[in-house]
Amino acid sequence: MKQMLAAVLTEPGAPLDLREVPVPVPGPGELLIKLEACGVCHTDLHVRDGSASAAGHPHPLILGHEGIGRVVAQGPGAKRYELGERLALPWLHDTCGSCPECLGGSESFCADQRAHGFSVHGGFAEYAIVRESFTTRIPDGLDPVTAAPLLCAGVTAYGAIRKAELAPGKTCMVVGCGGLGLYAVQLAKQSGAQVVAVDTSQRKLDIAREAGADHTFLAGEDPGGRTRDLGGADACINFAPSAAPWKAMVDGIRPRGWIIGVAMVPDPVPLSMEWLTYTGARITGTSVGTRQELNELLQIGARTNLKIPTERVDLRNVNDALDRLAQSTVDGRMVIEFDSFAGR
Ligand SMILES: [Zn+2]
Numbered sequence: 001m002k003q004m005l006a007a008v009l010t011e012p013g014a015p016l017d018l019r020e021v022p023v024p025v026p027g028p029g030e031l032l033i034k035l036e037a038c039g040v041c042h043t044d045l046h047v048r049d050g051s052a053s054a055a056g057h058p059h060p061l062i063l064g065h066e067g068i069g070r071v072v073a074q075g076p077g078a079k080r081y082e083l084g085e086r087l088a089l090p091w092l093h094d095t096c097g098s099c100p101e102c103l104g105g106s107e108s109f110c111a112d113q114r115a116h117g118f119s120v121h122g123g124f125a126e127y128a129i130v131r132e133s134f135t136t137r138i139p140d141g142l143d144p145v146t147a148a149p150l151l152c153a154g155v156t157a158y159g160a161i162r163k164a165e166l167a168p169g170k171t172c173m174v175v176g177c178g179g180l181g182l183y184a185v186q187l188a189k190q191s192g193a194q195v196v197a198v199d200t201s202q203r204k205l206d207i208a209r210e211a212g213a214d215h216t217f218l219a220g221e222d223p224g225g226r227t228r229d230l231g232g233a234d235a236c237i238n239f240a241p242s243a244a245p246w247k248a249m250v251d252g253i254r255p256r257g258w259i260i261g262v263a264m265v266p267d268p269v270p271l272s273m274e275w276l277t278y279t280g281a282r283i284t285g286t287s288v289g290t291r292q293e294l295n296e297l298l299q300i301g302a303r304t305n306l307k308i309p310t311e312r313v314d315l316r317n318v319n320d321a322l323d324r325l326a327q328s329t330v331d332g333r334m335v336i337e338f339d340s341f342a343g344r
């Protein structure tokens with residue numbers, strides 16, 4: 001049986017184990033892709049440390065959900081894509097297809113979804129399985145390493161921006177200028193909105209400014225009050241994994257504005273129902289994106305210069321990459337590049 005190198009989770013809290021495992025065989029409606037690139041996401045970190053896990057996932061589990069690769073084998077009945085076509089391995093492996101969320105255009109909230117690198121094997125391996133109904137073609141002209149972060153970081157930011165209802169004349173506060181926040185800055189700017197970027201790091205604010213932010217405020221320097229001085233934000237989107245930005249968002253939001261939670265923040269925040277009543281503020285959350293949103297974003301990515309800083313890493317160094325992610329010392333995204341495997 002043909003073997004491949006994979007980074008597998010053997011027990012939560014332990015480093016991923018680099019080992020040879022059998023190349024999977026695609027079943028009905030499935031495709032085998034040979035990975036060219038796979039981004040490293042915070043969720044991979046949470047899965048590795050055990051703070052996030054799915055019931056019934058395979059053991060050991062191959063992580064990774066920002067993969068791009070070419071079709072090398074088709075399972076029975078899988079006819080939508082040709083051998084050699086470049087496809088996505090995104091977060092969603094599949095969903096139930098029949099619940100109100102799936103039918104109502106919110107499939108990323110399906111309670112019965114299966115996700116790559118979480119409930120089924122993902123892209124931290126030389127080969128992976130995708131479902132032909134849930135993968136999508138990567139447009140020509142997109143470089144796999146540059147485009148891989150679009151599949152989770154990018155589509156998550158895009159889903160948030162869609163909910164923010166931006167337009168020329170509106171103002172959007174983006175809190176947290178890592179990879180997701182930088183996509184959000186660019187997408188908000190494309191909508192014609194004025195963009196206020198907030199972060200604890202001046203370096204990240206400088207990158208956000210280059211990405212198109214009109215105003216950049218350090219988290220400790222009253223970003224909410226300063227945003228209010230600009231006329232207030234029609235939408236405040238939080239990408240920072242902390243409850244601390246809540247005050248800035250409440251201070252900076254305009255009446256009827258959207259407060260959108262993206263980062264997974266387990267800590268509670270104070271919410272005055274009186275404030276809710278007299279501002280009419282709207283509060284929601286968002287999680288990755290639908291297939292349709294991913295297709296739209298890939299087209300935007302191919303047409304515009306949508307990108308974040310990316311650092312290429314080797315699959316063999318994936319634990320180091322995850323450790324650095326935990327320390328928040330990364331600008332943008334680290335992406336595993338599989339071309340570095342000479343001769344395989
Ligand atoms: Zn992710």
Ligand SMILES: [Zn+2]
Pocket residue numbers: 095096097098099100101102103107110111112113
């Ligand atoms: Zn469903």
